[in-house]
Amino acid sequence: MNDRQRKKIDFSRINAVAQGILIGLIAGVVVSVFRLLISHGLLLVQWFFRQANQHYWLLGVWVVISVLLTLLIGHWLKQTPEIKGSGIPQVEGQLMGEVEYQWWPVLWKKFVGGVLAIGSGLFLGREGPSIQLGATVGQGFAAGRKISGNKRRILIASGASAGLSAAFNAPIASSLFILEEVYHNFSTMVWITALASAIAADFVSTFFFGLTPVLHISYVHALPLEQYGWLILLGLLLGLFGRLYQLVVLRVGAWYHKLKWLPDEYNSLIAFILLIPVGLFLPQILGGGNQLIVSIGGRAPGIMILLIVFVVRFIYSMMAYGTGLPGGIFLPILTLGAVLGALFGQVLVAWHLASPAVVPIFTITAMAGYFAGISKAPFTAILLITEMVGTLQHLMPLAVVSLIAYLTVDVLGGTPVYAAMLEQSLQKAHHGQSQPVTQLEFPVFENAIIDGQQTRDVNWPEGTLLTEIKRGERVIVPHGDTVIRLGDTLLLNVPQKRLSHVRRKMKQLTGE
Structure with a gap:
């Protein structure tokens, strides 16, 4: 037998990529429809509150809708607790072998529950649920093919990468996020499958939403070198506020639990009802924050308005997430970062320390810094904002701010927020099969x-x-x-x- 006969061609990676592409196409369709329904729901809710400003009897209709949504989603949360919240901790736990659940109930309940919760205007993000939806598609694919063990986890990770890619149109950052923050594994088989799946999902989502970056912000000036000192100060501030965010978001669920008169599954009633004043006076800031980021990046409001928006969004996003509704903190974190960056820039402009032309740069870099500090995933933060904004001009400012914010949170004792959420959930009674x-x-x-x-x-x-x-x-x-x-x-x-x-x-x- 000659050497050629002895040598076997290894198709394992080609097969893995093919499976990743197929999962990416399916997850791309699921998440794109999910994203589309949420955007239409948000437009409907904003129109509703504008009408309610003229016809106050509509507020009674909102109360009735709030009760019905609370009862419906609360019932699903009680039946299938794995759909609670962002979904990223659940996926991370699944990839670590700590968590297990049936894929089909999670898929459809997370989809419908997420559309109802996020599309209602609450300050929740679609990206975490999109990651879980994609991961669940990967889990279902593995179940259909009777794939188990490590190969199954790779398919789940590739589906998670596809979900985030379809939500943000950022395939490179999506793959890196799964490797850096969720799976914590950079082996070749994992990253090529995740990347193939993310590219396929991004290809699908462009048919729904076009090629324009999700957070496209136009600006013509690069940050002058003499202004780089301000990036260090901005990174420190983002690290401080990022640590504050971690402390509050990890405790807000326990604060809700102290409300003995309302079962945990129905805490969302509070968030729905308290959304009324925001909807009446600031309907334009409802939702995850995608529209708000683009608006601020194009033309930042004044200092007082930005300060009010930050306080309102911080408080209400905590209230919404703490209820356990199917919705994430990914986009709300970026929104808070953008508001902080614009606020920082406007203060410098007011004090004649910077030009108004560089305010969009502070807005963009602060998104990356705030996310890098809270999630402790700086590489993902840099690539994510680069892909979402659609320009490479700001790479150095992104890197500086992300590194400083990351180190600040680290010195203050912060841990990756999704890992901390997983640890919290594992301390409670375990649901599902292991x-x-x-x-x-x-x-x-x-x-x-x-x-x-x-x-x-x-x-x-x-x-x-x-x-x-x-x-x-x-x-x-x-x-x-x-x-x-x-x-x-x-x-x-x-x-x-x-x-x-x-x-x-x-x-x-x-x-x-």
Whole structure:
């Protein structure tokens, strides 16, 4: 037998990309329709409140609608608690092996519940739910093909990437967000599948919404070098406000829980009713904030108006998210960042320290900085805003502000907000079904304790089994004398009940 006969062609990556593309196309359609319905719902609600300014009896209609929505969505939350909130912590938990749920009830209830909650004008984002919708499509695809284990998680991650890509038309940043913040894995098979899925989903969403970037802000001046010192101050302020955001958003659910007269599933009634004054006086700021960001970027209002908008949106977004409605904080975070950036720029202009022409630059960079601090995903923040705004001129200001905001939150003891939300949910009663054993991947980083050791000499966490080592293009079945090298990816079978302990132990061993 010659060498050509011995050599087998490996189609695994081509197959993974093909599956990612198919999932991306399906998720792209689902999320694009989701996004379209929400935008039409928001326009309808804004029109409704403008009419209510002239016909006050319509406010009674809104109260009735609020009660009906509360009862309906509350019933779904009680039946399927996995549709609660953003959905990103649930997806992250699923990829970590900590959470499991049935895909079909989550898919349709998250879709309909998200349209009703976000489209009603509440300050909730569509991006978190879009990630969960895409991930659920990937889960359903895996279930239909009877794919399990690590390959199943890759498909779920690719669906999540597709969901965010269709929501933001940002395929590169979407792939990176899933790798950096959700999956925490940069292996080749994961990123090529996620990227293929994101590109396919973005291709679909352009048919619905066109090629114009989601947050297209036009400006002609780059930030002068002598103004870069202000970026450091802006990053510090964003870090401080970002840490404040983390503290409040992680506690607001507990504050609602203290309302003994109202079951947790029906807390949304408070948010719906209290939306009335905002709808009557500031209907243009309703919703996740996409329209508001573009408006502020084009022509920023005065200092007092921006301050009022920030306070109102901060309070009401917390109220809405704390109810557990199917809606996220992704876009609301970017909106608050944009308002803070515009406010910062307008103050500098008022004090004759900057030109009005650079205010849009502070608006754009503050979006990235605020998100980088709260999510602690700076690379995603930089790429995301670059793709959403549609220009490369602001890369250096984005990097400076994102890094300073990230470090400020880190010094203040902040953790990635979605990971913190997942930790909170895992402390509560576990819902759904769990498998007794799951598979986890651990890359070997520089200065890892196990670098250069034979597998028999490693003090592996109790109950784990090393089943595979990925080394570049090779897949190694380990033996006792197999030497672990820097850059390897270790695949371990882990008992379901010991996931947290194993993850902490492996971080010490692999140098993460």
